[in-house]
Amino acid sequence: MTTEAKPRGKYFEDFEVGETMVSPARTITSTDIVNFACLSGDFNEVHTNFEYAKTTQFGEPIAHGPLVYAVMGGLQYASGVNDGTLLALLQINNWKMLLPVLHGDTIRLEQTVLDKKETSKPDKGVITLKRTCRNQRGEAVQEMEATLLYRRRPQ
Template sequence: MTDRTTGMYWEDFSVGMIITTPARTITSTDIVNFACLSGDFNEVHTNWEYCKNTPFGEPIAHGPLVYAVMGGLQYASGVNRNTLLALLQVDKWRMLEPVKHGDTLHAEATVLETKPSKKTDRGVVKLHRKFVRQDGVVVQEMEVSILYRRKPQ
């Protein structure tokens, strides 16, 4: 998506459309900063020695950290700029693979449904989101319903 001053309105989405975001590399600093922000200092995210005896071998990113980064990447794609009103629902959120320091991720969102709202200035878009690692492996997936502005009359 090109740089835009205004994102996509509800009418711009069509079932089957796929939106791909830019990519970002997750760093150890991201993982530590998220632990500090959230207060989640679980050993699997913060303790290298502990993690040597886990299937991961090293600290892994928090699931919500990955979700937050992907939300930022969707904004960076221009889709949500000045048109997103609210995240309404998250369903079927699945953590499929661990995310480690150095993994580069992007999001692919497929439009599943568009539904007008009772209020004529907005509508709901339901998306299937996949968060994809540099090797093509899907690390998380979910369905989300987002409220978007409709085009001005």
């Protein structure tokens, strides 16, 4: 007999406006940057050419903005918030690149619940989060507002 595992993620009802959640941390490596360039096809020299990057204000290759965004999604998953309860990413607003992320930077995701709305469907609800990605010095490197669709707790 097989039993279905219960989700460990947060249901719509579990989120509280004003609540802040912090993810585990992850270090960005040169391998991450190169692999993302290969995956995306974005071989811009600011990401892949050490000699070129020396001539920029960064002094070395920087991580792609979308790479950091993707890692933020993985950090949210690693936190357990989405496990078995997230249904869809609906919208991203005000996505800002505030500081570069370099090889060796360790980032984490800080999320604050801005809003929660019931939908016309009794099994779904919408959560809006302010997402801030911070480096090992606590500096905000990216921020955005993410709107996501979550399962409601079964009756």
